[in-house]
Amino acid sequence: MNLFELNDIYRQLSQRDDLDPTTLIDSLKAIKDDREVKLENLATWADQLKSEIGFLEEKQKLFRGELTYRRNKLRWIKQYITDVMDDAGIKKIQTDNHLLSTRNFKASTVVDDVDKLPSELVTEEVTIKPDKKGIYDRLKEGDEVPGAHLEPNRNVVIK
Template sequence: MNLFEINDSIKQIVDRDDIDPQALKDTLDTLELTRDEKLDGLAGLIERDTADIDFLTNKIKQLTEQKRHYEKQKDNLLKYMTEVIDNAGVKQVQTKHYILKPRNYRQKTIISDEQKIPTEYRVKKEVISINKVKLYTDLKNGLSVPGAYLEPNRKTIIN
């Protein structure tokens, strides 16, 4: 029996007048115990999932930092290798496993002080976004807004 069926059974039993009060109490206690055990199990699953989400969030943060470290290390090693080969005055170096050839790529544009850049290089970007606070307030006050509506947002707190 699922939780909704248990709730329906409780409602049907409470509405009946032909049941002995002691039998009514025993039946309700049994149904409520079953419901409470199932709800307790659901709360445990939610608690476990919350812990897993927290663990994975922290793991993602750690892996992102680790990735950033390796990317920076790779860039520094490539820069160092290029400087060494350039300093040697050769176009390429052949090692036991690799052929290393420094190449010229498109130069990087570095902005050292954004405030000093002339206005001719500035681009105005217009961003249109929805004022959700005003939209919520108007919908809450009964105003009909095409393309938007309020949806109930109920949750259970597990302590």
């Protein structure tokens, strides 16, 4: 198999989203390729995936911001319509495309100062969180920490 054919196989694998980890590993093992060439192709694929992840994370951040902006804009527009109708004393109005009516919904609870609330109306939440750094330090020193252990974390660095 020539280099062009091998590169094409890696390209095809990289474009398959239906492969589970076991099938992917089996497919990679089946490629009869020089170890260095195989690792080069895999490192290139890893670079591509890192780039795609960064792109998607950035898009996700932009979409979250856009979603928040549009939700707020909808809230502002609906509040403006409500204010206009209330100011005019209109409870219902039919336009060419919409039927607008105001109505009272369940009132929103606003807490101005938690410290001033009666104790029976306040619940306290306690969060139990392990001190991972402290646990790591003790385990690294050779101490035994019941309920915890160190797990090897070995991976490749691609530059």
